[in-house]
Structures are given as structure tokens and as C-alpha cells.
Amino acid sequence: MSPQAADIRAFSIALGDDALVLGQRLAEWVSNAPSLEEELALANVALDHIGRARMFYGHAAEIAADGSDEDSIAFGRDTRTYTNLLINELPRGDFAFTIVRQFLVDAFNVPFLTTLAASSEPGLAAIGEKAVKESAYHLRRSRDWMLRLGDGTAESHDRAQRAAEELWGYTRELFEPFGAEARLTAARVITDRAALEDAWRREVGATFVEATLQVPQSTWSIRGGRDGVHTEHLGYLLAEMQFMQRAYPGQRW
Amino acid sequence: MSDAMPLHEVPLYEVFIRSKRGLDHRHVGSLHAEDSAQALEYARDVYTRRGEGVSIWVVKSSDIVASQEGDSASFYDPQDDKPYRHATFYKVPDEVSNL
Numbered sequence: 428m429s430p431q432a433a434d435i436r437a438f439s440i441a442l443g444d445d446a447l448v449l450g451q452r453l454a455e456w457v458s459n460a461p462s463l464e465e466e467l468a469l470a471n472v473a474l475d476h477i478g479r480a481r482m483f484y485g486h487a488a489e490i491a492a493d494g495s496d497e498d499s500i501a502f503g504r505d506t507r508t509y510t511n512l513l514i515n516e517l518p519r520g521d522f523a524f525t526i527v528r529q530f531l532v533d534a535f536n537v538p539f540l541t542t543l544a545a546s547s548e549p550g551l552a553a554i555g556e557k558a559v560k561e562s563a564y565h566l567r568r569s570r571d572w573m574l575r576l577g578d579g580t581a582e583s584h585d586r587a588q589r590a591a592e593e594l595w596g597y598t599r600e601l602f603e604p605f606g607a608e609a610r611l612t613a614a615r616v617i618t619d620r621a622a623l624e625d626a627w628r629r630e631v632g633a634t635f636v637e638a639t640l641q642v643p644q645s646t647w648s649i650r651g652g653r654d655g656v657h658t659e660h661l662g663y664l665l666a667e668m669q670f671m672q673r674a675y676p677g678q679r680w
Numbered sequence: 681m682s683d684a685m686p687l688h689e690v691p692l693y694e695v696f697i698r699s700k701r702g703l704d705h706r707h708v709g710s711l712h713a714e715d716s717a718q719a720l721e722y723a724r725d726v727y728t729r730r731g732e733g734v735s736i737w738v739v740k741s742s743d744i745v746a747s748q749e750g751d752s753a754s755f756y757d758p759q760d761d762k763p764y765r766h767a768t769f770y771k772v773p774d775e776v777s778n779l
Contacts, residue, residue: 462690464711468725568721575714 428491431614434607435548436490437510438617440500441605441653443483444511447501448661449532450476451668452519461522468568472529475561479554486550502672506662507655510605514597516652516661523576523586528594530569534630535601535623536562542618551617570634577638584639591635592643599648601627692741693719695726697733705737716740 428436453473460466484497495503514532519525540562543555576587602624604612612619635642651657671678690712696705708727713719719738728736747755763769 462712464713464722464726467729468722471725471729571717571721575718 431611431616432490434610435551435616436487437607438611439483439487439490439551441510441608443480443487443500444509445515446476446483447480448509448511448664449515450474450480451664452515452517453525453529455519456525469525472565472568475558475565479558479561482554482557486554489550498672502669506657506665509657509661509665510653510655511661512597512600512652513649513658514594514600516658516664517594517597518660520590520593521586523583524590524593526569526572526576527587527590529565530573530634531594531598531631532601533562533566533569534634535598535627537566538623538626539620542623546617548616573634573638573640577635577640587638588640591640592645595643595645596647596649600650600652603650603653605653690714693723693738694741694744695719695723696737696739697723697727698735699733701734705735710741713738 450473453469453476456469457466457473460469480501481497484500487500488495488497514528517524517528520528537559540555540559544552544559546552546555573587576583578584602621604620608617608620611617632642691714692710693713693716694710695708697708698705711719711722711726713722716738720736723736723738727733
């Protein structure tokens with residue numbers, strides 16, 4: 428594997444981890460959602476993310492050609508080798524927290540996947556092109572819920588505002604490329620995610636205003652996901668998700 | 681939460697989907713939603729996950745005016761003794777090949 432192939436593999440796995448961990452968090456709403464309709468909608472979004480993780484992991488396995496596959500990548504690694512951004516692993520919280528997180532991530536994913544679809548690496552470009560259509564729909568949904576919660580009842584407004592304050596410091600990491608990604612950016616295989624920040628702030632700010640919410644003013648931020656330094660929550664998520672493969676390695680159905 | 685709608689008061693919507701261009705919209709089921717925009721979004725998630733449709737209509741169930749079971753005698757029975765209202769009443773002459 429050339430150094431650049433190794434970078435593409437690491438980048439694919441990081442994006443796969445983002446999608447899988449968020450998909451798992453969304454799937455936790457199944458049997459807990461506020462209504463049957465909302466449950467199906469959340470499950471659909473969860474499945475889109477899990478499908479996306481499969482594509483990224485499959486691509487990574489193909490590049491490595493080392494006998495790994497999407498399952499071994501998803502179920503055979505512990506927290507320190509998971510490289511998802513921290514915002515994706517935070518517990519689902521209440522419905523407002525799930526929606527605000529989803530909106531912040533969707534508002535990033537749409538422009539990010541648009542640039543990924545223009546990557547000079549055909550595998551990444553193909554995944555970007557498929558995923559961006561899904562994310563456009565996710566954003567429409569999460570944005571709609573932002574307005575309903577923010578401009579809804581006093582309680583829904585407060586919960587959405589509280590969620591935004593809790594999440595804000597985790598958004599910084601969305602715009603920080605890690606080592607492999609920075610090298611791919613320098614080699615013009617992909618474009619710089621840091622360049623997406625201004626447009627994201629405008630989009631998020633406009634939605635917050637429309638939803639009668641305040642854009643958080645806090646300046647703290649936290650990072651570490653791409654280095655495998657996670658919150659205490661990821662271990663529990665992986666323990667539950669990986670249980671079957673850990674107990675019965677290689678089991679299929 | 682005093683101004684929130686309890687779940688049982690969330691309006692019911694009927695969903696109609698056109699599966700292909702040229703076909704009619706068909707009733708596929710119903711769902712609860714806060715308003716018509718949300719009903720449309722939910723209809724997409726609940727009824728078109730497998731690519732069933734090209735067009736969705738939603739309409740509030742309460743806006744549908746339906747005939748009553750008890751009215752069926754006066755509504756439909758008088759038509760039974762007027763067979764000439766049906767195309768099958770008429771014999772097609774042999775010379776007519778494309779009708």
C-alpha cells in the first residue's frame with residue numbers, strides 16, 4: 428500500500444466511523460420515539476448512516492486488500508482505534524438534543540459531501556455522490572424540526588437551546604482535518620474541510636434566528652475523536668454494538 | 681407543556697401515492713402529523729421507503745366527506761334497474777372491429 432493509499436484508507440475509515448456511530452445513536456430511538464411516524468423517520472436516517480459506513484469501510488478494505496472487510500472494521504476495533512468525531516458519539520439525550528446534533532451535523536455534511544463527490548479519487552467521489560442526496564433530505568428534516576422545536580412551546584424552545592449550548596463546543600472539530608486528511612488535501616485529492624466553516628456558520632445562524640434560538644456564544648471547544656481520544660460514552664456504545672461479534676467471532680446469519 | 685397538542689389530538693392524514701407517471705394516485709394508508717408539511721415528510725418515510733412513488737398527496741382525514749353505509753339503498757339501488765347505463769348492455773355489431 429502506497430503512503431497515499433494508506434491515507435485514503437484512514438480517511439475512509441474515519442468517515443465510516445462518523446457515520447456508523449451516529450447511525451447507532453439514531454437507531455437507539457427505535458421503540459422510544461415520540462410517535463410511530465417519527466420513529467420510522469429516525470430509523471430511515473439511521474439506516475442511511477449505517478449504509479454510508481458500509482460504503483466507506485468497504486472502500487477502505489478494498490484499498491488495504493489485507494483480508495479485512497466492512498464487518499471486521501466495524502466490529503473488530505476498540506475505542507482507541509475508532510476515529511469518529513466526538514459530536515457523533517454523545518448520548519442521544521432528549522429528542523431536542525438528537526435533533527440539534529443532527530441539524531449541526533447535516534448542515535456540515537451537505538457541503539462536505541458535495542466536495543467529496545468532486546474528489547479525484549473515484550471511490551470517495553462515488554460515495555460522496557450517493558450520500559449527499561441522503562444528507563440533503565436529512566437536513567431538510569432536521570432543519571424543519573429545529574423550527575418546530577425552537578419556535579414551538581416554551582419547553583421545546585428551552586430544550587433545544589440547552590442542547591445547542593451543550594453541543595456547541597463539539598462543532599469546532601468538524602472543521603479540523605487530521606493528518607491523513609491534511610495530506611490528501613495538500614495532494615488535491617480532496618478539498619479542505621476548514622474552508623466550509625464560514626458557510627456553515629451562516630446556514631446555522633440563519634436557522635437559529637428563524638427558530639428564535641440564540642447562537643451559543645461560548646468559546647470552549649473539545650477535540651480528540653480523530654486521535655482515538657474519546658468521551659466516556661463511546662465504549663458503552665461499542666460494547667453493545669459489538670457484543671455479538673465479540674462473543675461469537677466471525678458469526679454470520 | 682400546556683400549549684402542546686397531546687398526541688391523540690394530532691390530526692390524522694390520509695396518504696395517496698402515484699406509483700408511476702400516468703397512473704392515478706391510490707390511497708395507501710394514513711398517519712398522524714402536526715400539519716400538512718409534516719404529513720408529507722412522514723408519508724415519504726412511512727410509505728415510499730422502497731421507491732414506491734413519484735408523487736404524494738396528503739389530505740386531512742376530517743376534510744373527507746364520505747357516503748354513509750346506511751344511505752347505500754337510496755344511493756346505489758336505483759341504478760340496478762337501468763342496465764342501459766352500462767356499456768355492456770349494447771351489442772357491438774360485427775363490422776365494428778376497434779371500439
